[in-house]
């Protein structure tokens with residue numbers, strides 16, 4: 001058994017059929033598929049509005065801009081994430097105020113958020129929002145984040161790029177805060193090739209995001225009338241068609257993902273040097289990636305090489321954002337600033353994980369990890 005992919009999209013004839021359908025029409029952008037796709041995304045998140053965009057990153061950018069965050073403002077966010085959740089602040093000159101994460105879920109720690117607000121001193125007035133991420137698909141503590149945002153009059157943004165299909169206390173991910181996003185890169189729960197969607201219940205915010213996605217055009221949608229600085233963040237009909245076919249299969253896609261995760265949970269249970277992904281009792285998780293943690297970080301590179309020799313690719317998800325060179329340079333971050341994040345970032349590893357992995361393939365990965373136990377220093 002060799003050359004397992006780390007991730008893989010789950011594409012059927014239905015996806016091919018809908019994309020081809022679009023190709024036989026003259027409408028390759030801004031047509032009926034976009035509206036269908038947006039309706040399906042809104043429903044999945046339990047939101048009133050969905051605005052499809054060209055990537056998850058573009059979605060985060062228009063949210064930050066539509067909320068009026070800009071130069072002189074700061075937003076509290078997590079340093080353990082994919083870089084887009086923090087770059088979207090930098091695009092608008094907003095300062096990221098990183099706070100440390102929970103050691104078990106790797107999500108932003110609400111206690112640390114409160115501490116950052118209490119100790120901000122004269123900087124308190126600059127902090128205008130909280131941007132939290134449902135890391136790897138595990139929901140953040142939305143009950144506490146909502147309470148903190150409400151108490152302090154802060155905007156709240158949910159980066160649910162990794163958590164389509166997950167829920168927190170019975171509420172779907174994508175439904176929290178002023179606005180949220182899903183992302184549709186090929187390794188996500190649902191893909192459009194490239195794509196994303198903004199989710200919100202606010203009519204005003206939705207209208208602004210629609211305008212920003214479409215070159216700043218106003219509600220009349222006159223082609224050459226631009227009422228503000230906007231972008232071309234549109235999602236084509238071809239991408240939307242792919243998304244419609246995937247969303248039609250959402251229950252199936254999520255069930256397949258859950259099945260593979262359960263095989264891993266079983267297969268890794270007795271491997272003593274690893275911690276499988278943690279789940280809080282009041283959440284439902286559909287993993288984006290299946291990430292294990294090494295109790296001793298020195299074991300991680302040994303395991304990566306061992307697995308690579310057996311045809312099993314892995315990736316150290318995620319490195320700490322505050323230690324990226326341009327963040328260090330611009331904001332003066334240094335090692336030791338966020339100890340939990342740094343410990344987690346040095347010891348987590350994503351294993352091969354996709355919908356069509358077989359039980360045998362999962363067992364093969366688990367067997368190779370078990371065999372390594374003897375060889376570890």
Ligand SMILES: *Cc1c(COP(=O)(O)O)cnc(C)c1O
Pocket residue numbers: 055056057058081082084085133159161162183184185194195196
């Ligand atoms: C994938 C991802 C994004 C951005 O998605 P793109 O579609 O690749 O731009 C944003 N935030 C997180 C946490 C992600 O995992």
